[in-house]
Amino acid sequence: MxxxxxxxxxxxxxxxxxxxxxxxxxxxxHIEEIYxxxxxxxxxxxxxxxxxxxxxxxxxxxxxxxTVAILMMNFIMIEDWPQxxxxxxxxxxLENMPAFVPIMFELTVFFAAHxxxxxxxxxxxxxxxxxxxxxxxxxxxDHFLMEIAVDGNENELTALLKESGAVEINLxxxxx
Amino acid sequence: xxxxxxxxxTFSFALIILGLLGVGYGFMxxxxxxxxxxTMIAEEAxxxxxxxxxxxxxxxxxGTSGEQSHGAAVTEEVHHGDEHAEHVQHQIANRPWxxxxxxxxxxMMISLGILAFYAIQIASQxxxxxxxxxxxxxxxxYLLPGALIVLGIAVASGTLGHYNxxxxxDPEVVAHDKLIEGKTSWLNLPWFVIRGLIxxxxxxxxxxxxxxxxxxxxTAEDTxxxxxxxxxxxxxxxFFIYTESMMSWDWIMSVDPHWFSTLFGWYVFASMFVSxxxxxxxxxxxxxxxxxxxxxxxxxxxxxxxxxFAFSIFWTYLWxxxxxxxxxxxxxxxxxxxxxxxxxxKLPFLGMVVMNFVFPILMLMNADFKRVPWFVVMTxxxxxxxxxxxxxxxxxxxxxxxxxxxxxxxxxxxxxxxGLFIFIxxxxxxxxxxxxKGYPFRKESEHFHY
Numbered sequence: 001m002x003x004x005x006x007x008x009x010x011x012x013x014x015x016x017x018x019x020x021x022x023x024x025x026x027x028x029x030h031i032e033e034i035y036x037x038x039x040x041x042x043x044x045x046x047x048x049x050x051x052x053x054x055x056x057x058x059x060x061x062x063x064x065x066x067t068v069a070i071l072m073m074n075f076i077m078i079e080d081w082p083q084x085x086x087x088x089x090x091x092x093x094l095e096n097m098p099a100f101v102p103i104m105f106e107l108t109v110f111f112a113a114h115x116x117x118x119x120x121x122x123x124x125x126x127x128x129x130x131x132x133x134x135x136x137x138x139x140x141x142d143h144f145l146m147e148i149a150v151d152g153n154e155n156e157l158t159a160l161l162k163e164s165g166a167v168e169i170n171l172x173x174x175x176x
Numbered sequence: 177x178x179x180x181x182x183x184x185x186t187f188s189f190a191l192i193i194l195g196l197l198g199v200g201y202g203f204m205x206x207x208x209x210x211x212x213x214x215t216m217i218a219e220e221a222x223x224x225x226x227x228x229x230x231x232x233x234x235x236x237x238x239g240t241s242g243e244q245s246h247g248a249a250v251t252e253e254v255h256h257g258d259e260h261a262e263h264v265q266h267q268i269a270n271r272p273w274x275x276x277x278x279x280x281x282x283x284m285m286i287s288l289g290i291l292a293f294y295a296i297q298i299a300s301q302x303x304x305x306x307x308x309x310x311x312x313x314x315x316x317x318y319l320l321p322g323a324l325i326v327l328g329i330a331v332a333s334g335t336l337g338h339y340n341x342x343x344x345x346d347p348e349v350v351a352h353d354k355l356i357e358g359k360t361s362w363l364n365l366p367w368f369v370i371r372g373l374i375x376x377x378x379x380x381x382x383x384x385x386x387x388x389x390x391x392x393x394x395t396a397e398d399t400x401x402x403x404x405x406x407x408x409x410x411x412x413x414x415f416f417i418y419t420e421s422m423m424s425w426d427w428i429m430s431v432d433p434h435w436f437s438t439l440f441g442w443y444v445f446a447s448m449f450v451s452x453x454x455x456x457x458x459x460x461x462x463x464x465x466x467x468x469x470x471x472x473x474x475x476x477x478x479x480x481x482x483x484x485f486a487f488s489i490f491w492t493y494l495w496x497x498x499x500x501x502x503x504x505x506x507x508x509x510x511x512x513x514x515x516x517x518x519x520x521x522k523l524p525f526l527g528m529v530v531m532n533f534v535f536p537i538l539m540l541m542n543a544d545f546k547r548v549p550w551f552v553v554m555t556x557x558x559x560x561x562x563x564x565x566x567x568x569x570x571x572x573x574x575x576x577x578x579x580x581x582x583x584x585x586x587x588x589x590x591x592x593x594x595g596l597f598i599f600i601x602x603x604x605x606x607x608x609x610x611x612x613k614g615y616p617f618r619k620e621s622e623h624f625h626y
Contacts (some may be wrong), residue, residue, distance in 0.1 A: 055543070086504045098500045
């Protein structure tokens with residue numbers, strides 16, 4: 001099948017990669033994916049990816065953490081086994097609130113951070129025992145790989161990529 | 177080059193004149209005779225009713241305590257009434273002093289906070305901020321006059337005035353107070369003045385030389401001026417964190433000479449840092465609206481707003497840390513500080529947490545909002561008001577007690593120093609080009625992109 005063929009263009013510098021991405025996008029080719037050894041600042045914008053919504057998720061997770069902390073402390077310290085906190089036996093959540101604030105803060109951060117990481121992994125389709133999708137192990141070291149779908153235009157595309165500074169260009173059949 | 181618009185200059189003069197009139201009015205009306213104070217207290221008592229009833233029940237308790245002591249109790253009651261009226265009279269006299277001092281300190285600390293911020297930018301070789309350096313340098317021009325005014329008011333209150341701010345300046349009080357007596361080796365007027373002058377001299381020397389190197393770097397061939405500025409900035413930051421802490425003990429914490437808190441210096445620092453950065457953002461937005469600073473864009477504003485957001489949270493962290501430890505341990509000599517604040521200052525004390533924490537955290541959390549000028553201005557004004565109230569809460573409970581109000585003396589003092597601040601800062605801005613031409617990170621800063 002023709003459509004399952006892709007070109008892997010390999011770069012060895014992030015600045016060269018960035019300008020290449022802009023060039024390829026300007027020629028209206030579709031970039032499937034880019035593999036980089038480290039996050040390249042501004043790459044998402046250059047590729048035209050939609051902005052991340054992880055901040056909204058993080059806010060929601062934080063709110064959940066805060067709620068869990070409040071309910072948990074209320075149950076443990078006030079209802080289930082009322083505690084005399086700081087010599088002030090008021091047995092009211094509100095009056096003892098200062099003592100609970102550190103826990104409320106920590107659980108907010110804990111929930112936001114952990115759930116955000118888990119969300120990120122799931123969204124990126126990464127889970128235990130998953131096989132690597134990475135087409136070339138060198139992209140975990142010092143090379144950058146741009147994957148572009150080929151639609152019978154491999155010659156022009158190859159020329160464009162060569163010009164943009166790719167150090168290596170491979171035509172790959174993705175079918176197998 | 178920036179030219180100080182006539183409109184703004186007239187505005188600053190108007191603020192100063194209005195402020196002076198109000199401050200004068202505050203001082204004129206603060207001298208009440210003992211009789212006036214007594215009638216005032218009686219009127220208040222009858223108006224409230226509750227206080228009056230309490231007083232009668234007090235008398236009845238005294239009356240039942242036995243025949244012989246009855247007469248003594250009554251004279252004591254009368255005597256106590258006199259003492260109370262004198263106390264109130266003193267508090268009323270303190271109010272214009274405290275109002276003036278709070279406002280003077282508030283504007284001084286904006287300048288000092290920005291001086292530290294500027295030093296941090298140079299010492300850390302930050303790449304985003306050099307386009308804002310000239311605005312920061314303009315703001316720190318207020319530091320020397322501002323700090324001298326604060327120290328001047330403090331000294332005047334203990335010499336010209338009647339110990340209106342610092343009770344430890346009153347030898348009569350010290351003689352009857354074992355605790356303050358033990359602290360006289362630190363808390364005495366000459367040493368207080370010398371310390372104050374050392375702090376001010378150190379800050380101003382750094383300000384003078386860093387400005388000089390910054391100006392020299394504009395036309396320099398090499399980066400030797402930048403290197404010198406880098407070195408003195410690092411040294412200044414060490415000097416600053418010690419002197420800022422001691423300054424906050426001297427100029428603020430010692431109004432309550434019995435009370436102490438070990439993180440007070442940090443707490444004041446957080447307040448001055450966030451106020452300074454907020455004013456920086458306001459001035460940037462103002463200058464941009466007047467078509468200056470064409471090289472500053474929303475990316476720079478975004479970073480400044482991030483600092484406003486982050487340091488609002490930092491302030492809350494310290495505010496709460498100080499409160500929680502004292503609340504938890506509940507030691508009388510410490511907890512009295514918060515008892516007065518929760519008792520007589522409930523609205524400003526809790527209101528400032530809303531203004532300094534809840535409001536900025538909700539307003540500035542979203543990245544897109546940090547890039548919208550009017551949004552930053554709105555949040556910034558609330559943060560500034562909140563930090564004014566913060567300083568208000570530090571000084572007022574010790575000097576005027578429950579006789580506080582944000583009225584003519586307070587607002588006019590604010591206007592007076594706001595006018596002075598605007599005049600000095602914007603005059604300083606006209607003295608140099610608004611872009612640091614020769615600074616090594618200028619290019620990086622101009623191209624800074626979030």
